Amino acid sequence: xxxxxxxxxxxxxxxxxxxxxxxxxxxxxxxxxxxxxxxxxxxxxxxxxxxxxxxxxxxxxxxxxxxxxxxxxxxxxxxxxxxxxxxxxxxxxxxxxxxxxxxxxxxxxxxxxxxxxxxxxxxxxxxxxxxxxxxxxxxxxxxxxxxxxxxxxxxxxxxxxxxxx
Amino acid sequence: xxxxxxxxxxxxxxxxxxxxxxxxxxxxxxxxxxxxxxxxxxxxxxxxxxxxxxxxxxxxxxxxxxxxxxxx
Numbered sequence: 752x753x754x755x756x757x758x759x760x761x762x763x764x765x766x767x768x769x770x771x772x773x774x775x776x777x778x779x780x781x782x783x784x785x786x787x788x789x790x791x792x793x794x795x796x797x798x799x800x801x802x803x804x805x806x807x808x809x810x811x812x813x814x815x816x817x818x819x820x821x822x823x824x825x826x827x828x829x830x831x832x833x834x835x836x837x838x839x840x841x842x843x844x845x846x847x848x849x850x851x852x853x854x855x856x857x858x859x860x861x862x863x864x865x866x867x868x869x870x871x872x873x874x875x876x877x878x879x880x881x882x883x884x885x886x887x888x889x890x891x892x893x894x895x896x897x898x899x900x901x902x903x904x905x906x907x908x909x910x911x912x913x914x915x916x
Numbered sequence: 917x918x919x920x921x922x923x924x925x926x927x928x929x930x931x932x933x934x935x936x937x938x939x940x941x942x943x944x945x946x947x948x949x950x951x952x953x954x955x956x957x958x959x960x961x962x963x964x965x966x967x968x969x970x971x972x973x974x975x976x977x978x979x980x981x982x983x984x985x986x987x988x
Contacts, residue, residue, distance in 0.1 A: 776980045815956045869972045911988035
């Protein structure tokens with residue numbers, strides 16, 4: 752049986768981790784986007800949203816990338832808002848498991864999914880940018896993908912642990 | 917009344933700052949660099965760049981649905 756518990760032998764409603772996990776994964780995707788955008792795009796400035804297409808070494812190029820970074824942040828803002836709405840709905844469901852560990856684990860899964868999917872599509876398929884833009888596709892892009900897998904595995908184990916408690 | 921005057925002064929100060937010199941490039945400013953930024957962002961490649969920007973979203977949504985199904 753995956754994702755749901757079939758009740759407590761008639762002592763209450765069936766409990767499911769799915770509502771809170773769906774919310775957590777969605778929030779995690781949004782927070783993963785913010786982490787990438789704030790740390791890599793803005794603080795470290797090792798890449799920007801379109802930095803492989805539009806070089807950032809001129810005022811114009813930096814400004815254009817800044818607009819695209821803003822649009823990227825707008826997208827992840829809406830994803831995060833959707834996650835919060837899903838979490839609100841999950842808390843209202845009597846059959847939803849309320850576990851901090853399951854929520855944290857699902858947020859990590861979402862964070863990992865962001866790194867894995869965004870890293871694959873934007874860094875390797877579309878070449879919109881790369882983790883360390885000066886190097887183009889580099890080991891750092893594969894570290895980024897690996898971090899996604901590690902986050903997913905960690906989150907998965909946390910949810911499994913929450914189910915065994 | 918005095919508060920309204922202060923607010924008006926603040927708005928005028930902000931608005932005045934938008935009447936930009938050539939180095940100003942706020943997205944809605946009317947300066948040369950701002951015009952160039954808008955031309956670059958909203959040029960012929962805008963829609964392809966926009967689609968590229970949101971292209972991970974459908975796959976992420978699909979991954980969430982799959983992960984949800986196979987959660988431990």
